[in-house]
Amino acid sequence: xxxxxxxxxxxxxxxxxxxxxxxxxxxxxxxxxxxxxxxxxxxxxxxxxxxxxxxxxxxxxxxxxxxxxxxxxxxxxxxxxxxxxxxxxxxxxxxxxxxxxxxxxxxxxxxxxxxxxxxxxxxxxxxxxxxxxxxxxxxxxxxxxxxxxxxxxxxxxxxxxxxxxxxxxxxxxxxxxxxxxxxxxxxxxxxxxxxxxxxxxxxxxxxxxxxxxxxxxxxxxxxxxxxxxxxxxxxxxxxxxxxxxxxxxxxxxxxxxxxxxxxxxxxxxxxxxxxxxxxxxxxxxxxxxxxxxxxxxxxxxxxxxxxxxxxxxxxxxxxxxxxxxxxxxxxxxxxxxxxxxxxxxxxxxxxxxxxxxxxxxxxxxxxxxxxxxxxxxxxxxxxxxxxxxxxxxxxxxxxxxxxxxxxxxxxxxxxxxxxxxxxxxxxxxxxxxxxxxxxxxxxxx
Amino acid sequence: xxxxxxxxxxxxxxxxxxxxxxxxxxxxxxxxxxxxxxxxxxxxxxxxxxxxxxxxxxxxxxxxxxxxxxxxxxxxxxxxxxxxxxxxxxxxxxxxxxxxxxxxxxxxxxxxxxxxxxxxxxxxxxxxxxxxxxxxxxxxxxxxxxxxxxxxxxxxxxxxxxxxxxxxxxxxxxxxxxxxxxxxxxxxxxxxxxxxxxxxxxxxxxxxxxxxxxxxxxxxxxxxxxxxxxxxxxxxxxxxxxxxxxxxxxxxxxxxxxxxxxxxxxxxxxxxxxxxxxxxxxxxxxxxxxxxxxxxxxxxxxxxxxxxxxxxxxxxxxxxxxxxxxxxxxxxxxxxxxxxxxxxxxxxxxxxxxxxxxxxxxxxxxxxxxxxxxxxxxxxx
Numbered sequence: 021x022x023x024x025x026x027x028x029x030x031x032x033x034x035x036x037x038x039x040x041x042x043x044x045x046x047x048x049x050x051x052x053x054x055x056x057x058x059x060x061x062x063x064x065x066x067x068x069x070x071x072x073x074x075x076x077x078x079x080x081x082x083x084x085x086x087x088x089x090x091x092x093x094x095x096x097x098x099x100x101x102x103x104x105x106x107x108x109x110x111x112x113x114x115x116x117x118x119x120x121x122x123x124x125x126x127x128x129x130x131x132x133x134x135x136x137x138x139x140x141x142x143x144x145x146x147x148x149x150x151x152x153x154x155x156x157x158x159x160x161x162x163x164x165x166x167x168x169x170x171x172x173x174x175x176x177x178x179x180x181x182x183x184x185x186x187x188x189x190x191x192x193x194x195x196x197x198x199x200x201x202x203x204x205x206x207x208x209x210x211x212x213x214x215x216x217x218x219x220x221x222x223x224x225x226x227x228x229x230x231x232x233x234x235x236x237x238x239x240x241x242x243x244x245x246x247x248x249x250x251x252x253x254x255x256x257x258x259x260x261x262x263x264x265x266x267x268x269x270x271x272x273x274x275x276x277x278x279x280x281x282x283x284x285x286x287x288x289x290x291x292x293x294x295x296x297x298x299x300x301x302x303x304x305x306x307x308x309x310x311x312x313x314x315x316x317x318x319x320x321x322x323x324x325x326x327x328x329x330x331x332x333x334x335x336x337x338x339x340x341x342x343x344x345x346x347x348x349x350x351x352x353x354x355x356x357x358x359x360x361x362x363x364x365x366x367x368x369x370x371x372x373x374x375x376x377x378x379x380x381x382x383x384x385x386x387x388x389x390x391x392x393x394x395x396x397x398x399x400x401x402x403x404x405x406x407x408x409x410x411x412x413x414x415x416x417x418x419x420x421x422x423x424x425x426x427x428x429x430x431x432x433x434x435x436x437x438x439x440x441x442x443x444x445x446x447x448x449x450x451x452x453x454x455x456x457x458x459x460x461x462x463x464x465x
Numbered sequence: 466x467x468x469x470x471x472x473x474x475x476x477x478x479x480x481x482x483x484x485x486x487x488x489x490x491x492x493x494x495x496x497x498x499x500x501x502x503x504x505x506x507x508x509x510x511x512x513x514x515x516x517x518x519x520x521x522x523x524x525x526x527x528x529x530x531x532x533x534x535x536x537x538x539x540x541x542x543x544x545x546x547x548x549x550x551x552x553x554x555x556x557x558x559x560x561x562x563x564x565x566x567x568x569x570x571x572x573x574x575x576x577x578x579x580x581x582x583x584x585x586x587x588x589x590x591x592x593x594x595x596x597x598x599x600x601x602x603x604x605x606x607x608x609x610x611x612x613x614x615x616x617x618x619x620x621x622x623x624x625x626x627x628x629x630x631x632x633x634x635x636x637x638x639x640x641x642x643x644x645x646x647x648x649x650x651x652x653x654x655x656x657x658x659x660x661x662x663x664x665x666x667x668x669x670x671x672x673x674x675x676x677x678x679x680x681x682x683x684x685x686x687x688x689x690x691x692x693x694x695x696x697x698x699x700x701x702x703x704x705x706x707x708x709x710x711x712x713x714x715x716x717x718x719x720x721x722x723x724x725x726x727x728x729x730x731x732x733x734x735x736x737x738x739x740x741x742x743x744x745x746x747x748x749x750x751x752x753x754x755x756x757x758x759x760x761x762x763x764x765x766x767x768x769x770x771x772x773x774x775x776x777x778x779x780x781x782x783x784x785x786x787x788x789x790x791x792x793x794x795x796x797x798x799x800x801x802x803x804x805x806x807x808x809x810x811x812x813x814x815x816x817x818x819x820x821x822x823x824x825x826x827x828x829x830x831x832x833x834x835x836x837x838x839x840x841x842x843x844x845x846x
Contacts, residue, residue, distance in 0.1 A: 169636060
């Protein structure tokens with residue numbers, strides 16, 4: 021058999037053709053833009069990147085509803101929602117900077133890779149000028165890094181880890197949601213009143229940036245009260261069955277279980293902890309207690325009966341009686357038939373805040389929009405007076421401490437607000453969490 | 466079953482491949498795939514699958530842990546960006562070498578068994594790597610968050626040669642050429658072409674013949690006094706290096722490495738790509754990789770509004786019905802569509818997409834043959 025091979029010369033010829041092909045796509049490079057995806061037509065595109073599958077899918081679905089509602093309100097459809105109560109009156113209900121808002125959506129799958137691929141598609145293919153969303157701090161940090169590189173603004177959705185605006189903060193990234201440091205500071209006094217200063221805590225922690233962050237903050241503040249920490253056990257994200265982690269709690273000598281879980285994980289771990297009879301136990305002569313530092317109405321609903329009397333903190337709750345919250349709940353309820361979650365609220369606010377900043381800046385250029393957001397003080401978005409701190413792009417506002425309601429009046433009425441911790445009590449110096457913002461990136465495109 | 470291959474046929478194949486790679490942005494534009502990130506993924510997963518095919522397609526050893534090498538390649542590349550330089554060449558070389566070393570270690574142990582036991586061993590190793598990366602080795606891998614560049618990384622080589630990166634985060638480059646966007650795609654495309662060429666040479670070499678012999682009857686090989694282990698190990702290491710290179714390229718186009726890249730689902734994905742495209746064929750794995758990545762990125766992004774547009778020609782009630790039904794298969798339901806497609810292909814085209822291509826070719830040839838006698842392929846060119 022004669023074996024024919026390809027000679028070097030043949031390969032060179034082929035490569036030459038390949039090289040010729042290189043020149044071709046330069047035709048596709050679009051006309052010069054002042055910044056990445058500068059909108060040239062009659063619309064401007066926002067990218068909504070939310071988890072549609074995985075442990076945080078419920079939150080993701082609610083976020084998407086809120087974004088769609090926000091787009092309607094910005095474009096002047098519907099009843100205008102919180103635009104009417106928002107202290108800044110720049111948005112007139114005719115789009116942003118004279119352009120109607122369009123949007124594209126993507127599934128983060130609560131995985132960094134998938135989330136970045138989805139965000140890249142929105143930026144490179146769909147021409148999104150801003151990416152927002154996410155329901156996991158790991159994803160938020162990954163996408164925030166991407167947006168910084170690509171030169172678009174990232175408006176973080178539900179992300180509670182300190183790192184998002186701490187050690188992993190980026191100039192192009194902004195967060196409206198609160199963080200674990202604030203949760204710890206707000207929860208500690210309430211826990212002290214309810215359970216005293218002589219307690220032993222056992223942590224079950226979701227094994228990723230948010231879980232570690234929350235475990236650290238809660239430990240820090242409860243140990244300041246005089247509590248001890250028996251153990252802190254890491255559980256994989258989306259574990260489903262937590263029984264193997266809950267059994268050892270009983271023999272650890274701990275009398276408080278802190279669940280640093282969120283979404284479906286929290287629903288499962290809390291339900292299983294209650295089924296194991298933890299709350300009926302007496303340890304060290306005290307009633308055994310469970311604390312869920314980050315609460316959401318969606319989770320409380322999922323866990324049903326089991327949340328009664330359990331303390332936690334939340335960014336916002338639909339039963340708040342200020343004008344902004346009432347307007348938002350009414351508008352969301354009319355559209356979808358049920359009240360919004362805190363995830364929906366923070367995402368709605370982020371979309372409105374971004375649009376407002378663009379309008380005030382008169383452009384979509386990230387550096388100008390960023391400057392319009394930095395140090396921006398506003399009110400009427402449901403959290404009382406709020407400020408986007410310039411030093412770390414983190415919003416500062418009052419924090420709600422909530423408790424599972426003993427006598428719910430409807431299936432949505434599962435949490436009651438125990439205390440509104442004022443902003444001054446939860447504020448910390450920006451340098452405390454490390455990281456550096458770096459300069460704004462407008463991209464080169 | 467060994468087909469004859471003409472030199473001209475191979476050359477045409479390479480030429481066609483090069484043309485597709487070069488003009489991919491134009492070719493994929495009409496179906497919504499002509500943007501750099503997706504084409505980079507086509508190329509990178511193409512390399513991954515081509516390498517996997519050298520092992521699975523030629524020797525028949527089904528590895529269920531190839532994602533581990535992909536992950537190792539990514540982590541190595543990102544560390545190279547952090548510690549050495551933002552230039553991509555050292556990163557890719559190191560990623561390939563590390564992928565190879567890992568494959569040598571795992572292959573040395575796993576190849577003591579064959580068949581299902583081999584698959585399970587590789588799966589176990591990959592899952593171990595994943596769990597290590599996810600939590601135990603957090604200082605090296607940064608756990609679930611993934612390894613990212615920071616402004617304060619040392620980058621000793623860049624410092625040595627006085628390369629400045631400005632105030633922002635540095636981006637990967639090839640001697641000043643940025644590795645994101647279109648230039649990033651062309652770089653991946655050139656690497657894919659080179660790797661495809663290497664794979665072609667392996668397929669046509671005596672070594673490739675040996676690997677095929679292992680697949681057809683390993684016992685007989687052993688009885689004739691040939692020790693097959695070095696051959697299978699070599700194939701395993703080569704495909705591990707391909708995977709490491711692919712992982713390195715992923716970090717080149719997007720400098721982040723996450724543990725989920727090593728999860729067993731990622732290992733399963735490359736098996737799907739290879740089977741979907743055609744096991745043991747040259748082009749098949751690249752095709753399969755393209756189809757799967759296309760579904761993952763484009764189908765998953767169709768939302769209700771897009772569907773409403775598509776069906777806007779229908780009367781309103783029909784439109785809502787059509788959207789409700791098709792909505793199940795796009796957006797979150799893209800896995801469903803992919804599953805159905807996979808079933809159809811495995812049932813009707815067991816040889817994958819390439820079998821479909823060959824059947825169509827045969828149809829045309831059949832038409833020709835009636836008229837004239839076709840010259841044997843080896844005589845042409």
